[in-house]
Every structure is written in C-alpha cells, then in structure tokens.
Amino acid sequence: MNNRQLKLPPWAKSLSARLLVLTVSFVMLAEVFVFAPSVARFRIDWLKAHLDSGYLAALALEATPDQMIPDDLERELLSNAGIEAVILRREDRKLLLQRDDMPAKVDKDIQLTDFSIPMALMEGLSTLSQTENRVLRVVGMPSMAPDFEIEVLVHEDRLTEAMRNFGWRVFGLSLMISFFTAGLVYFALNRLLVRPMRTLTHDMIRFREDPQDKASLITPGDRDDEIGVARQELAIMQQDLQAMLNQRRRLAALGTAATKISHDLRNALATSMLMTEQLAKSEDNEVRAVVPRLLSSMERAVYISEQTLSFARETPPPRDLATFTLIELIEEIRDQILLQKSETLLDGTMAKADDDEKNCPARIEIDLPDDVTLEADYDMLFRAFSNLMRNPLEAGANLVRITHKIRKETSNGDESDKARSFIDVIIADNGPGLPEKAIKNLFVPFAGSGRQGGTGLGLAIARELISTHNGELRLTATGPDGAVFTVKLPIGS
Numbered sequence: 260m261n262n263r264q265l266k267l268p269p270w271a272k273s274l275s276a277r278l279l280v281l282t283v284s285f286v287m288l289a290e291v292f293v294f295a296p297s298v299a300r301f302r303i304d305w306l307k308a309h310l311d312s313g314y315l316a317a318l319a320l321e322a323t324p325d326q327m328i329p330d331d332l333e334r335e336l337l338s339n340a341g342i343e344a345v346i347l348r349r350e351d352r353k354l355l356l357q358r359d360d361m362p363a364k365v366d367k368d369i370q371l372t373d374f375s376i377p378m379a380l381m382e383g384l385s386t387l388s389q390t391e392n393r394v395l396r397v398v399g400m401p402s403m404a405p406d407f408e409i410e411v412l413v414h415e416d417r418l419t420e421a422m423r424n425f426g427w428r429v430f431g432l433s434l435m436i437s438f439f440t441a442g443l444v445y446f447a448l449n450r451l452l453v454r455p456m457r458t459l460t461h462d463m464i465r466f467r468e469d470p471q472d473k474a475s476l477i478t479p480g481d482r483d484d485e486i487g488v489a490r491q492e493l494a495i496m497q498q499d500l501q502a503m504l505n506q507r508r509r510l511a512a513l514g515t516a517a518t519k520i521s522h523d524l525r526n527a528l529a530t531s532m533l534m535t536e537q538l539a540k541s542e543d544n545e546v547r548a549v550v551p552r553l554l555s556s557m558e559r560a561v562y563i564s565e566q567t568l569s570f571a572r573e574t575p576p577p578r579d580l581a582t583f584t585l586i587e588l589i590e591e592i593r594d595q596i597l598l599q600k601s602e603t604l605l606d607g608t609m610a611k612a613d614d615d616e617k618n619c620p621a622r623i624e625i626d627l628p629d630d631v632t633l634e635a636d637y638d639m640l641f642r643a644f645s646n647l648m649r650n651p652l653e654a655g656a657n658l659v660r661i662t663h664k665i666r667k668e669t670s671n672g673d674e675s676d677k678a679r680s681f682i683d684v685i686i687a688d689n690g691p692g693l694p695e696k697a698i699k700n701l702f703v704p705f706a707g708s709g710r711q712g713g714t715g716l717g718l719a720i721a722r723e724l725i726s727t728h729n730g731e732l733r734l735t736a737t738g739p740d741g742a743v744f745t746v747k748l749p750i751g752s
C-alpha cells in the first residue's frame with residue numbers, strides 16, 4: 260500500500276491558477292480574431308476618408324472659373340486632405356490637383372471597388388507590418404458622389420502610423436476586457452467549482468490519512484448539482500468503507516481467535532474420539548448404542564474445525580497432482596456420506612425403506628463416464644465435492660443427482676488455438692432450495708450458509724479449491740424444487 264503523504268498543491272499549481280491563466284488566454288485569443296477585422300476595417304475607412312477629402316479638394320478646383328488656383332492654396336488643400344495628388348474624372352474632362360514635389364512613381368494601386376474580406380484582412384496586416392514609406396494610388400468612388408471615379412495619392416507611412424495607434428488602443432481595450440472578463444469568470448468558477456473541489460479533495464486526503472476516524476467523514480451538504488451528488492456519493496462510500504474496515508478488523512480478530520479455538524478443539528475432540536472408541540468396547544448395551552451417534556457428532560465437530568483451519572490459511576497448500584478418474588472420486592465421496600447417514604439412529608440400526616419421507620435413507624445417483632480422467636489433487640477435490648454433495652442432504656434433501664456435460668473450448672475464443680476439453684459436473688438436489696440471503700452471500704465466508712447451524716465456509720472453500728485447479732463453481736438454478744450447482748474442470752489428456 261502506498262503510504263506517501265498527499266497534500267494540496269500550492270496556488271501556482273492549483274486549479275485556480277490554471278483557470279485564471281486559461282481564461283485570460285482564451286479571451287485574448289478571442290480578441291485576436293476581433294483585432295484583425297477591426298484593423299482591416301480601420302484601413303478601409305481611412306482610405307475612404309482620404310478619398311472623400313480628395314474629392315472636396317477637387318471641387319474647390321472645379322469651382323474656379325478657369326480651374327486654376329494659386330500654388331499656396333493648392334498646397335493647403337492637399338495638406339488638409341492629407342494627400343499628395345487627386346484626379347477627378349468626369350465625363351467630359353479630368354481635373355488634376357497635385358503638389359509641386361509629387362512623388363515620381365507609385366508603388367501600389369488599391370482598388371476600393373474590388374473589396375473582399377480575405378483580401379482586406381491580408382492587406383490590413385500587411386500595412387500594419389510595413390516598414391517602407393510606399394506611395395499608394397487609391398482608386399474609388401467618393402461617398403458624396405458615387406457616380407464619379409476619383410484617384411488620390413497618399414503616403415503609406417501615415418496610414419501605417421494611424422493603424423498602429425488604433426491597434427494599440429484596441430489591444431489595450433482588449434487587455435482590459437480580457438482581465439475583467441477573466442476576473443468575473445474566475446471568481447464565478449472558483450466559487451462554484453474550484454473551491455468546492457478543493458474542499459472535497461482536502462476531505463478525501465484527510466479521510467485517507469485516518470479512514471477509521473469518524474471526524475474525517477465528508478459532510479454531504481445541501482447542493483443538488485454534480486458536485487453535491489459527488490459529495491453525497493463519496494460520503495456514502497466513506498461510510499460503507501469505514502463499516503467494511505471495521506468489519507474486516509473484527510473478522511481478522513475473530514479469525515485469529517477461531518483458528519486458535521479450532522486448533523485446540525480439534526485436539527480435544529481427537530482425544531475424546533479415542534476415549535469414545537474405548538466406550539464402544541463396553542459390555543453395557545446402552546453405552547454401545549450411544550457410541551455411534553457420539554462418534555458421528557464428534558466427526559462432524561472435527562470436520563467443522565478442519566474447515567475453519569483450512570480457510571484461515573492465507574494461501575492454499577500446494578497441490579499434490581495425481582491422475583485418477585472422476586467417477587472413482589465421486590463414488591468414494593458418495594460411499595462415505597451414505598455411511599455417515601446410515602448411523603443416524605440412537606440404536607445404530609439402518610432406516611427402513613417404508614419409513615416416512617423424513618427418515619428415508621439418502622440417495623446419491625451418479626451418471627458419469629468411466630473414462631474421464633483428471634490431473635489434480637485428489638484430497639482437494641474430495642473436500643470440494645464432499646461439501647457440494649453433503650450440504651443439500653443436511654439442508655433437507657434426500658436425493659442428489661450428479662450428471663455431466665463434456666465440451667471443448669479455445670483460449671480467448673481463437674479458433675486457431677488448440678481446443679481444450681472441459682467437463683461440467685452438474686450436482687442437482689430435491690431440497691427446498693437456497694434462501695435469498697444465502698444466494699446474495701453464496702461464496703462469502705461465514706455469511707453464505709443456507710441452513711441453521713452452518714458455518715458458511717463449505718461453498719467458499721469448495722470454490723477456492725476448484726479455482727486452484729483452473730475450474731469454476733457456480734449456482735445454476737435454485738427454487739422450491741431444489742438447487743443446481745455446476746463445477747467446470749479441465750479434463751486431463
């Protein structure tokens with residue numbers, strides 16, 4: 260068992276810290292998807308605004324009688340518009356307004372009429388990262404005169420600077436929104452989820468340190484959500500586990516005491532049996548008549564003691580393998596059981612066939628092949644089948660029928676593997692069947708007894724011994740007509 264001490268992690272490694280970081284990160288990631296369209300939209304609006312300013316400057320030129328204005332006024336109009344030149348095309352003429360020091364070439368043409376979202380996003384990011392001062396020719400239709408096409412020349416560095424200033428403002432606002440949103444989400448989730456989970460984890464660690472301390476049990480609380488249900492289920496599980504540990508501790512102490520008592524009792528009974536055998540040689544007829552019944556009771560007590568001692572062993576003894584036929588094993592068990600059943604009367608006489616059903620002699624019918632051989636421990640299987648055949652007769656049955664079924668199986672269901680033969684030994688009786696309590700605790704030691712005075716060890720030991728031989732023991736059927744057990748064993752080659 261791992262006894263290392265567990266403790267809650269520091270805040271930096273806790274769910275709270277991870278929740279805060281993830282919330283800020285996700286909100287910032289969402290803002291990134293907002294930032295790119297915002298910058299692209301700002302670029303288009305900036306270009307359209309300068310296109311409109313260029314149009315207004317061209318109108319001032321058009322208002323003059325001869326379309327001539329002084330150079331100072333021309334420079335002032337272009338400077339106010341933030342452009343280097345403007346060309347206004349009408350149906351019959353073209354108006355041109357330009358600086359004296361107009362750039363010699365145009366580095367890039369921009370058609371505002373050809374607008375698409377992917378192109379706008381790419382152009383916006385390109386302008387934002389631009390380091391050269393390029394000259395842009397912007398062609399489009401002003402919002403005030405959508406019927407006319409106008410061209411303006413602008414320096415890109417002004418646009419880049421404006422976009423960067425706008426980007427920083429958007430970034431700052433996004434950062435504020437991110438931390439504010441993250442704070443709200445963190446506070447809500449920390450209060451609703453993280454803190455209750457941290458409390459639950461602390462309670463589980465405390466319970467693990469001392470499972471038998473009633474003060475370490477989780478208090479369910481009155482929450483009705485998933486965490487509330489988890490606390491309730493964990494509280495129930497802790498109570499069940501604590502009860503199980505207490506029962507296990509009591510059973511361990513009881514098992515130690517029972518082992519010692521059984522050992523001493525077995526020795527005392529062995530001595531008593533020797534003395535009883537001496538009584539059988541008495542000349543007193545009444546004494547001799549009592550001896551068989553006394554010997555039978557002592558043998559039963561020795562048998563129970565041996566069962567208890569055998570189960571008390573932590574590991575089963577090693578198998579002493581031998582080859583024998585199944586029918587000789589079952590017939591020997593039958594003969595021994597019937598011999599013991601014949602010594603039930605005080606005078607030592609056999610019950611007669613015409614007695615009432617209660618006193619009818621027990622019958623064990625065997626329908627097994629003569630050639631089925633087993634490679635197993637004879638004594639182990641003798642004890643296992645003896646329990647299975649003896650229990651129904653002691654529970655009220657007077658007939659036990661033993662049949663069989665032989666089949667082949669492949670390991671893991673793979674047909675390519677070599678098939679192995681198994682025999683199902685079916686043990687059926689005509690008793691009253693098993694009660695509900697016995698069915699639920701069928702193979703549980705000290706709890707699976709179906710009759711008054713039973714130890715509940717017989718089936719548990721039988722199952723363990725059969726499992727040692729790679730076999731299976733299961734209850735096939737039970738009811739008012741009797742019970743049916745099936746023992747699956749591998750057949751020796």
